[in-house]
Amino acid sequence: MSKQLYWLSDSEWARIEPYLPRGRRGAHRVDDRRVISGIVHMLRLGARWRDCPKEYGPYTTIYNRFNRWSRQGLWFEIFEALTGSTGIIATVAIDSTHIKAHRSAAGGKGGPSNRRSAAHAAGGRRKSML
Template sequence: MRFDLSDREWGVIEPQLPPTRQGGKRADDRRVLNGIFYVLRSGIPWKDLPSRYGPHTTVYNRFRRWAKQGIWQRIFEALQQQHPSSVEMIDTTMIPAHRAAAGAEKGDSPQANGMKPRRSEPHGAVARPNVTVSATSTADCAGSS
């Protein structure tokens, strides 16, 4: 399937997983991981997980349990060691956007075009509705009673 792990990916991830619990048989880790990745990549709710991945509660509970145990961190670290360039993240809070990122020309400013800079409304201010009442529509309403 589209979101399922390849044999190569599974080979890197499998050694990072916790050993099988004693007692009851654990659901197939690869199938559960494929279900977790399906939900995370597609953005669907856990309850809408296709049945081929098993019960959605099993998949969700495994996701949460492994998060608490630090299993996901181990998986990411193993992937990073195997392929350092594949795990790159950008924190957009640290990268200010330039005016040109919104389509402005270089050196283009509102003042250069003879326009006044626009100011946004103060936080919490209620914007006035942009409505024009027609005199004919008011007269029509008054005459129809």
């Protein structure tokens, strides 16, 4: 079974390359095109970062770059360059209302029941066959 990997095309790369950070101090950055392709691939799949294919490089690099650029707001610019839209459609509100319930609120007592039925305990006739 072959993997369906995603790679940025030359035209896509030309559109997003001007938005990438330049002149940063520190260690030399690994290939941006490979890492961004890996990020887009993982976002399309919706899989765990740990499951990122080895062809994109270490999953920690893929995740760290996504996380760092997310905090900087860089992905809005990149997605707009790729798709023509930032992906923000409307304002969303999330309701976090919750109700506390006691642990026995489900109604049943836990564990197996060894009690006899009321009819059987009263000496009544059994309603089922053995």
